[in-house]
Amino acid sequence: MMSFWRRVAQNRGAVIGFALLAVVILVALLAPLLYDQSPWRMVQRPFLPPMAVDGFWFGTDTLGRDIGAGLAYGAQVSLLIGLVSTVVALAIGVPLGAIAGYFGGWLDDALMRFTEFFQTIPSFALAIVIVAILEPSISSIVLAIALVSWPPVARLVRGEFLSLRSREYVQAAVLSGLTPPAIIFRQVLPNTISPIIVLASLMVASAILLESALSFLGLGDPNVVSWGYMIGAGRTVLRQAWWICVFPGVAILLTVLSLNLIGEGLNDAFNPRLARKGR
Amino acid sequence: MVVSVEGLTVALPEGADRAFAVEDVTLSVAAGEVLCVVGESGSGKSVTANAVIGLLPDGVEPVAGRIVMDGRDLLTLPDAERRAMRGRDIAMVFQEPMTALNPLMRIGDQISEVFEAHDALSARERRARALTLVEEVGLPDPEKILRAYPFQLSGGQRQRVMIAMALALEPKLLIADEPTTALDVTTQAQILRLVGDLQSKRGMAVLFITHDIGVVAEIADRVTVMRYGRVVEEGQAGQVIAAATHPYTQALIAAVPSLIPPPPRELPVVPPALTVEGLSKTFRSGGGFFAKAREVRAVNDVSFKLRRGETLGIVGESGSGKSTAGRCIVRLMEPDDGSLHLGDADWGALESSALRAERHRVQMVFQDPYASLNPRSRIARILTEGPVANGTSWERALARAQELLEIVGLDSGALDRYPHEFSGGQRQRIGIARALALEPEVLVADEAVSALDVSVQAQVLTLLRDLRDRLNLSLIFITHDLCVAAQVCDRILVMRHGRVVEMGTTAEVFAAPRHEYTRALLDAIPGWSAESPLRRAFAQQAGAAE
Numbered sequence: 001m002m003s004f005w006r007r008v009a010q011n012r013g014a015v016i017g018f019a020l021l022a023v024v025i026l027v028a029l030l031a032p033l034l035y036d037q038s039p040w041r042m043v044q045r046p047f048l049p050p051m052a053v054d055g056f057w058f059g060t061d062t063l064g065r066d067i068g069a070g071l072a073y074g075a076q077v078s079l080l081i082g083l084v085s086t087v088v089a090l091a092i093g094v095p096l097g098a099i100a101g102y103f104g105g106w107l108d109d110a111l112m113r114f115t116e117f118f119q120t121i122p123s124f125a126l127a128i129v130i131v132a133i134l135e136p137s138i139s140s141i142v143l144a145i146a147l148v149s150w151p152p153v154a155r156l157v158r159g160e161f162l163s164l165r166s167r168e169y170v171q172a173a174v175l176s177g178l179t180p181p182a183i184i185f186r187q188v189l190p191n192t193i194s195p196i197i198v199l200a201s202l203m204v205a206s207a208i209l210l211e212s213a214l215s216f217l218g219l220g221d222p223n224v225v226s227w228g229y230m231i232g233a234g235r236t237v238l239r240q241a242w243w244i245c246v247f248p249g250v251a252i253l254l255t256v257l258s259l260n261l262i263g264e265g266l267n268d269a270f271n272p273r274l275a276r277k278g279r
Numbered sequence: 280m281v282v283s284v285e286g287l288t289v290a291l292p293e294g295a296d297r298a299f300a301v302e303d304v305t306l307s308v309a310a311g312e313v314l315c316v317v318g319e320s321g322s323g324k325s326v327t328a329n330a331v332i333g334l335l336p337d338g339v340e341p342v343a344g345r346i347v348m349d350g351r352d353l354l355t356l357p358d359a360e361r362r363a364m365r366g367r368d369i370a371m372v373f374q375e376p377m378t379a380l381n382p383l384m385r386i387g388d389q390i391s392e393v394f395e396a397h398d399a400l401s402a403r404e405r406r407a408r409a410l411t412l413v414e415e416v417g418l419p420d421p422e423k424i425l426r427a428y429p430f431q432l433s434g435g436q437r438q439r440v441m442i443a444m445a446l447a448l449e450p451k452l453l454i455a456d457e458p459t460t461a462l463d464v465t466t467q468a469q470i471l472r473l474v475g476d477l478q479s480k481r482g483m484a485v486l487f488i489t490h491d492i493g494v495v496a497e498i499a500d501r502v503t504v505m506r507y508g509r510v511v512e513e514g515q516a517g518q519v520i521a522a523a524t525h526p527y528t529q530a531l532i533a534a535v536p537s538l539i540p541p542p543p544r545e546l547p548v549v550p551p552a553l554t555v556e557g558l559s560k561t562f563r564s565g566g567g568f569f570a571k572a573r574e575v576r577a578v579n580d581v582s583f584k585l586r587r588g589e590t591l592g593i594v595g596e597s598g599s600g601k602s603t604a605g606r607c608i609v610r611l612m613e614p615d616d617g618s619l620h621l622g623d624a625d626w627g628a629l630e631s632s633a634l635r636a637e638r639h640r641v642q643m644v645f646q647d648p649y650a651s652l653n654p655r656s657r658i659a660r661i662l663t664e665g666p667v668a669n670g671t672s673w674e675r676a677l678a679r680a681q682e683l684l685e686i687v688g689l690d691s692g693a694l695d696r697y698p699h700e701f702s703g704g705q706r707q708r709i710g711i712a713r714a715l716a717l718e719p720e721v722l723v724a725d726e727a728v729s730a731l732d733v734s735v736q737a738q739v740l741t742l743l744r745d746l747r748d749r750l751n752l753s754l755i756f757i758t759h760d761l762c763v764a765a766q767v768c769d770r771i772l773v774m775r776h777g778r779v780v781e782m783g784t785t786a787e788v789f790a791a792p793r794h795e796y797t798r799a800l801l802d803a804i805p806g807w808s809a810e811s812p813l814r815r816a817f818a819q820q821a822g823a824a825e
Contacts, residue, residue: 169650171611172714173664174611175641176638176664176713177669177717178635179635186656186664187656190655191654
């Protein structure tokens with residue numbers, strides 16, 4: 001385990017990614033301390049440029065709300081939705097992929113056609129429809145994002161299972177009289193963990209993007225402030241007040257970038273042989 | 280001397296298990312001579328060959344010594360000149376004919392490409408040369424071969440194409456890195472003969488890398504024995520084999536499984552542990568609206584009885600159906616036809632949970648020691664999982680696991696460790712312990728020693744023989760290697776194209792094979808011709824023992 005983290009630490013991108021993410025997490029956790037008032041409250045005059053007034057480093061928006069507060073509370077929402085929807089997507093995708101890959105045959109065919117059904121629908125359109133039907137709220141957004149992002153997980157896990165189930169140690173387990181669930185959970189699944197972790201870190205990033213896009217279109221939870229919503233609200237005045245859109249945009253960019261860097265770093269650390277090539 | 284390697288030392292990248300891949304290696308090959316470099320895995324024999332042709336992987340660098348060819352030190356030449364020498368002066372044949380050819384290029388084009396790379400000949404001349412080369416390496420219907428793609432050729436034919444490509448520019452030195460290891464024994468014999476013929480006809484120098492003493496006895500003029508990156512012994516092949524001076528070489532030769540079977544055991548007449556009757560398995564592939572499905576009768580009407588305490592060898596080349604038969608017997612595959620009985624119980628008729636409950640009666644030892652243990656499980660779990668699933672308490676299973684480790688020659692400290700901490704031979708011992716943990720009535724060993732180095736192979740064979748005697752195991756030993764079969768089996772069953780062509784006691788089969796295929800198999804084993812030094816060495820030993 002130590003050597004694993006040492007390999008991660010050798011990757012400069014991954015270290016930057018972890019540092020960036022740590023900052024975002026810290027801001028999200030400290031939001032109530034940094035800004036003791038609700039981000040929805042109008043606290044200054046509207047269209048206040050950044051740094052113009054002490055304590056309002058990021059300026060205010062069209063209604064005089066503090067953009068800094070929005071950024072901090074928005075970090076909570078983005079991270080929460082990113083994590084929870086990824087966990088839900090894994091909870092759907094991993095079992096489906098495992099069952100399809102392990103048992104094969106008609107069960108595999110049926111499950112994979114079902115997966116393809118989801119893959120053929122443009123995921124963003126499907127997410128919009130789900131949120132619109134269920135009414136925008138954090139839970140409906142999480143559900144929508146999870147429902148559109150599990151198919152790649154199922155595909156990945158199925159592929160891993162297909163290759164692992166013909167391994168000799170799995171066959172030895174079959175010969176030992178182990179039941180299929182025992183073989184799936186104890187023999188095969190632990191060996192698929194590394195690609196799943198890498199995929200999951202990238203999924204968190206895309207979930208954050210999806211959530212921002214939904215909020216941008218006004219399909220966010222009306223009770224919580226989110227980066228996407230802030231950009232959406234500021235876009236009409238982009239030429240008069242650039243800062244309303246740019247700061248949340250940069251926040252999304254950095255968070256997604258950090259997660260991608262982490263994903264890449266983990267991938268290299270899990271496959272040291274691939275990573276060393278070309279050096 | 281065509282090429283001479285002087286004091287070559289090649290460094291490994293930091294963090295490798297040793298500092299140097301090869302250390303202070305000196306060897307030389309003269310024109311018209313075959314030098315065999317023999318050693319076990321990790322001995323540095325391939326690194327030496329790759330250093331000569333200049334194909335060392337990144338991070339593996341020669342740090343001392345010289346490789347002299349035509350009075351020039353190859354190690355100091357600029358890349359462009361080394362590239363020009365490859366193919367023209369030095370050519371190489373690799374181990375794996377499946378991956379050494381470009382799957383998307385016709386054979387003719389691949390051979391022509393060799394000339395093209397060196398700007399030799401016109402397009403038409405290239406074609407004509409390719410044709411003569413293909414003819415020279417003994418491929419049937421050369422015109423057709425030139426138009427064929429690699430997938431249309433067999434493994435032996437591909438290796439012949441590789442040799443044709445290597446010979447294209449008439450190199451002075453041919454390096455062959457385990458060129459016959461991936462081939463069946465009869466094909467291997469043909470390729471060895473071909474290399475020998477071409478070498479004497481053209482007066483080439485051949486640097487032949489192998490792990491197989493039999494191959495050395497067959498073709499080598501001189502031999503260099505390597506171990507842990509160092510040369511331990513060298514000399515005339517016949518002399519080294521007959522009277523090795525270094526203890527490692529002696530051990531290596533002693534570990535070679537002898538084609539002369541040990542005296543037969545007396546087996547009590549007991550009812551059979553396993554009865555197989557009319558076993559058949561057909562694979563169907565492809566087939567759709569337009570294509571006809573391809574059918575391969577992998578196992579065709581195989582019948583035999585395995586007595587309690589007996590070891591039956593199933594021998595055959597690749598595609599003979601021996602492994603499929605083994606898998607049907609342990610019920611990892613469903614046979615299409617035929618019956619399997621364990622004692623009186625109908626083993627073949629059991630289904631799902633009833634089968635799972637009885638699985639422990641038939642166990643298997645697998646071929647690949649690196650793939651047969653779950654990399655994320657400790658040895659303790661690997662050995663107890665089966666018994667616990669079959670209702671043994673965990674404490675008892677663990678105690679038994681400790682006993683088993685001792686039986687297979689590992690200490691009980693192994694329990695807390697992970698598979699990657701063990702060598703191939705140790706892992707195979709763990710695999711055997713896992714199979715024994717369930718106290719099976721029948722044990723099927725599928726190529727259980729094929730992936731191991733000879734000295735480790737000899738140890739595992741000794742272990743299996745020992746276990747067989749101590750635990751009165753009924754063992755089915757599946758192998759492609761007749762010599763290995765000769766060492767452990769009481770009876771031998773020879774398979775070809777899914778059918779049993781011969782079955783008899785080991786002594787009978789080896790002394791007087793009845794089927795011509797068995798005879799061909801026996802004749803093809805390298806190094807055991809009547810006047811071979813290996814046969815003489817072993818005959819002497821047997822004589823001394825008596």
